[in-house]
Amino acid sequence: MARALTLVRRRLLGSIPVLLLVVALTFLLLESASGDAADAYLLSIGGGDAAFAETLRQAYGLDQSVWARLWLYVQALARLDLGWSVAFNRPVSDLVLERLPNTLLLMGTATALSFALGSFLGILAGSRPGSLRDRLLSAGSLTLYAVPGFWLGLVLVIVFSVWLRWLPTSGLETIASGKHGLARAADIGRHLVLPVGALGVIYTALFLRVMRSGMAEIWERDFILFARSRGIPRRRILLSHVARNALLPLVTVLGLQSAAMLGGSVVIESVFAIPGFGRLAHEAVSGRDAPLLMGVILVSAVMVIAVNLLIDVVYAALDPRIGGREAGP
């Protein structure tokens, strides 16, 4: 336990420079894009005269230099103030708190389901590498992994919403339904089926691949040969030795995917009209809204760091060989 705590402390301290770098790079990257928040806004309202544009730039603080604005932002950040979104005319923290739960719900459900299903199918495929079952599952997973998420989302909508009318096309819940409690939860669940399906299927394929290839490798190891020679039943070798050891790389992939899923949710949230974090990032970029984009990226970075930290702790617990040196005295 002490080992894990040391690890957590070291990682948290180490993440501060990473976050500062993220802030500076994001700010400069958005700054280097042509056009500013005033351009984006003028366009959305169909134009305005020069004095009007100037007033907007002053109101947005765009008349100040890049460095002055970056410095102001970092100062505010030190007070844990995420700033003001010019595109929404609201505090960034309000927007983040409003959108983040939707994305976490979407991503969390998709990750949990795809991890469970992917590792289960991976065990099925990896139990006898090279068998017909393995080859079918492997080919199927490769195909699914190659499918673009937005396309799969649209196809699911056409089949299940337009043709079969089983599920809603989009949104997170029925609008202005007045539902409460369990009825509302069931309603949200129905709305989540397609986006979670579209997001999850692809990751299921990935987890399946990693699990299967890990197992195929472990079957060749000497300790498995030894276990067999001791006459341990195949089923026990499969679950306690092969699958358990193959689970380690899968946990690593889980950590990596939590970051990738934030990216994947940008597309899925747009297709399914879910007001989430990914869509917010997209709106921030097209509105040239630096404080909002940085708020989104910072919070995402913190989440990715936290998930990876958690993964490391889990990893250290799963495998005593890992983390010893870093967490040493």
Add this chain to the structure above:
Amino acid sequence: MPLHLTRRLLLQSTAATLALAAMGAKTAAAAGGGRLIVAADSEPKNLNPAIVASNGVFFIASKVIEPLAEASFTGKDGLEPRLATDWEGSADGLSATFRLREGVTWHDGKPFTSADVAFSALNLWKPLQNLGRIVFANLADVETPDAATAIFRFSKPTPFQMIRNALPVVTSVVPKHLFEGTDIAANPANNRLVGTGPFKFAEYRPGEYYRLERNAGYWSEDQPALNEIVYRVLPDRAGAATALEAEEIHLAAFSAVPLADLDRISKVPGLQVVTKGYEALTYQLIVEINHRRKELADVRVRRAIAHAIDRDFVVRTIFLGHAQAATGPVPQNATEFYTPDVPAYAFDVAKANALLDEAGYPRDANGTRFTLKLLAAPYFSETRQFGDYLRQALAKIGIDAGLASNDSAAHQKAVYTDHAFDLAVAPPVFRGDPAISTTILVQSGLPAGVPFSNQGGYANAELDGVIAKAAETVDEKARIALYNEFQRLVAEDLPLINVAEWGFTTVTRDTVANVGSNPRWAVSNWADLAVTE
């Protein structure tokens, strides 16, 4: 001719009476209410139409906050009274008098008076509103001799024709009692709207929906027909079409269903495509020209480009027939101003090539005369597609156009601030009068950074003179004659090239009645819209 009452005639008339009765019953049912769900593709950060006069804002806000008058297919001067019942401009152009509707109350119960109009005009329309700043530039004062009269005083002669044409767009009236003495830009009533319209603003869930409720005390009796309008936020282009097909929404306006899907969706039982209702919201497809390039400063080169564009092909292939070829800077459905009597540029590649030879730009060994940088506005798929087409059309006359693509904000800056283009494709809007947002496209002397304006460095003293004269000509006939001259000069000298004009389409369930009932239908108050289910 004597009327013989036959059995057939009796049956026919009975059937007709029954049908009428049935229709009456249906309409009565509609007056009972219902919820209309429509697709919305954007969530304006400032929803106050007195400050932001844009279609995105009006789409929602026009049901809550009303202008002095609305566009009409049948009314005098194309207008129908709303908060004003009568209007008149003085012969010297220095004043305009509005008689206001009496007995109107705001949604919070306070009475609507001329003080609200005066406050909105002087504190919002003139200083803050994107279009009001132009239309009311010379507004000096608004007098309110009584609660139902507002007299606008101008410092310079201002054509009442322009004010009248702009009424539906620039005169949304907001309640003085909520805005007076506050920081108007930061007032919460900019988003939680309070108006006099047929619907009250009820609820906004960011990223999900807006909900408007019936205003039981609306001044027009028996209106609105609906109980509720819900705007469902669907940002994805494919979202509106699938939601319509799955019967989750009733209606998608502003071409939210892409043109390419229209043919298929019009065959879906229960859905129909309506093209009426956008006559006063005409978008123009134009090629903006940077006259700082020496090749493009030569009118022969500009004419060659105009001859190289096959407008019929553009209308047929890019707009799938939902547009018409343009002849000049004023669209054909602006009948008050439009003249067909201007130089025309028929599609003629040979003539275009001859003009370029004559201008002294021969083809090199690769068949290229010169190269240009082409930017297509990314706001509509049609503007992007036309960019691709224009590149090919120019290649046929030996002009190698490099097509660069930007997102909206970057395009805006490249064209209107940095002038980093040679040719650009733009979709400006004609707003009922050339003085509002059309002459600015060719007028000289505008500072950099003004979007949808002449940023191509074009300067023509004669054209500037006509524009300036029309801006202060009060006599309507004389003013129209000046704008006819304006159209002729633009078509002759081609400071820009007008290619096509288009309105939008609405896809609706056939249970929705009165879709497209006025020329600004999508951005009007929808008091007559009904759902019969």
